[in-house]
Amino acid sequence: MPFSPLIALITDFGENDPFVGIMKGVISKISPGLELIDITHNIPPGDIQRAAIMLWQSKPYFPPGSIFLTVVDPGVGTSRRGLIAFSDDHIYVGPDNGLFTFVLDTSSEQWELENREYQLPHPGTTFHGRDIFAPAAAYTAKGIFGSEFGPVITDILRLPKPHFRLSPHQIQGEILYKDRFGNLLTSLGKFTSLDQMTFEIEPWFDVEPKLSGKIRISRAQASILLADGRILSWVDTFADLQDDECGILLGSSGLLEISANQNSAADLLSLSSGEHITLKF
Amino acid sequence: MPFSPLIALITDFGENDPFVGIMKGVISKISPGLELIDITHNIPPGDIQRAAIMLWQSKPYFPPGSIFLTVVDPGVGTSRRGLIAFSDDHIYVGPDNGLFTFVLDTSSEQWELENREYQLPHPGTTFHGRDIFAPAAAYTAKGIFGSEFGPVITDILRLPKPHFRLSPHQIQGEILYKDRFGNLLTSLGKFTSLDQMTFEIEPWFDVEPKLSGKIRISRAQASILLADGRILSWVDTFADLQDDECGILLGSSGLLEISANQNSAADLLSLSSGEHITLKF
């Protein structure tokens, strides 16, 4: 694996307290001068699924060797394990609570963060981001290999899968969350576009029943059905929508999104996380 | 132009979603180890003018060679162009939608971001910050020159000018926006102070009618008239104001600001963006 001394951070620590700065101080003390990139620190407190999805969205755009330090850790101080994982080109560090559901697969290797030599002295019970995870990321950046941290883990904890059910000519999914602009990300993906009107879908997590190959969908014949019967059509970009009109478009992560034009689709439609939606095609 | 490998970022992407982190990942993949400085990511969604003013406020304080990656892009996916501009000591990258109104002049050079070689493969229709602008900034930092990105642009889009009307012994302007502390920035500037009581004004954008030279103004004889008839006097610093008193002072960008002492002038006066104000002198 080519090496790039970069640590990318995702936490629910917010930006008002010194938690993130302290983690960076710890990193800099162990491994000075690394490139540190904040993905976000505003994961809603304890929202492991949100962080897990964000990690999946972010990782393809980071250089090989990037270390993702991910700390959303409501179980801190309990017996939940800390882990370091190597998968494809990237390294992941954080609590074993489902955060890595969408980025680790059967080809990944994971180890428990057990070796006290690579932790701060006397770790407390409330801030493993500082005492265990930041040091692990910093030592990894210095070249410490996974197996030096502790024993292999083969049974990492995985989150329940988002809703995704394929039937003839339709896929049912769910709304995951809204972004800053009020776009509603859905579980329907991952789509790639073959041309402006034709798309292929390959699920971004293991689904049951398995799809036999990719499914090809023509935008012209596709629409989204909301749970209350409303129908949205699939457009190319925001500007194709009239004022206060909502539509679906292929979001930047390859997931279908419900969007409006310079307006919040979440507000216009009063939809929220978990509601079912159906793609007809 | 001396070269400094620094990219400064201004966006309306907020800090809750992975957008900014992903842009930085893209930059680091192309051009690792650059200094990345966040100016802000909390531009109100789609507020091009706010970002344009902030860029003007920030640029004098950045080293020669700094690249300003500015993405407030409500027209993403439409035919609006992407551009890279070289002006004085700085480089600007972003959509051609008025963002660069206050930093580019007739001596600047601009090129359209057209060359697919310096974009991510298969750019989408919703996130050119990731697919086009971040790569352009990163390749520029590696030494790719403006003309390699695409054809010259001579007709960049410019925003309407803020209100600024000179009459004998008065200038009428407008309130631009409030900052975190509740100070109200106005279009009246750019002032420099000759001494504690004497100031010169030279407009910070092209105004009609043109001023013939700089205008000298004595603080002792100057006051601000609000639209409803209230009058504010010009003070030296915040501490010169009594509790709940508002006054005008020379803000850090050379614009007159309406301020209070450890209080929000915006709240005390109930003023908001666009309202007219008159400097009498």
Place this chain on the structure above:
Amino acid sequence: MPFSPLIALITDFGENDPFVGIMKGVISKISPGLELIDITHNIPPGDIQRAAIMLWQSKPYFPPGSIFLTVVDPGVGTSRRGLIAFSDDHIYVGPDNGLFTFVLDTSSEQWELENREYQLPHPGTTFHGRDIFAPAAAYTAKGIFGSEFGPVITDILRLPKPHFRLSPHQIQGEILYKDRFGNLLTSLGKFTSLDQMTFEIEPWFDVEPKLSGKIRISRAQASILLADGRILSWVDTFADLQDDECGILLGSSGLLEISANQNSAADLLSLSSGEHITLKF
């Protein structure tokens, strides 16, 4: 002192305005390529005590040679002094208004920031973070020593001490503030744990009457008494608390905190800063 080119920033400038980005531009112009770590910029406007405590919480985790650029400066433009201080392994830069109360002691050395050579030309009256403090931090990182900035200061301004009163078998303290998760930090500390049930306290600031040596406290016999008579018991970590139950635990800074399990203790108890609490042991 070993040298590490790192500047850590604490301000009340928020994240919506260009203030912090401009300070970093100034730093980069003087001293390019430094590692810059944001601790927070969301100190409530003018809340010097909050910043002073955060500085105390953060500093042990930063490498020797770190420069803390701390700007919460409601008195900007008045005669309050700017200072640079060297203490133990760290350097502090900011206004002399109490910010450094908890990190400087009689062994520290301080100098006034007076030398115009290490400031921006023509400092204004409203943004010394940009004109004076950021340059001082950047020049220090280049090796300029404290005494080159100006005369020695021996009488730095100190904040009033938080409440802390020892009586037989109890210590009375106060609530300092709540963090993002709704944990309420108290002035009761600094505790270190000898084992899971036994703790020692050594005050983190000068208290009257002085403690004669450290006090040893057994968790099993300790409880917190709120001003209204409610009693909280001391637990090991968040997960030991039932739904909606609040307890005390040893926070990550060594201060006792009032916490809940995946819930906000501040909301559950309706307590706020300044309220007294008593540790019985």
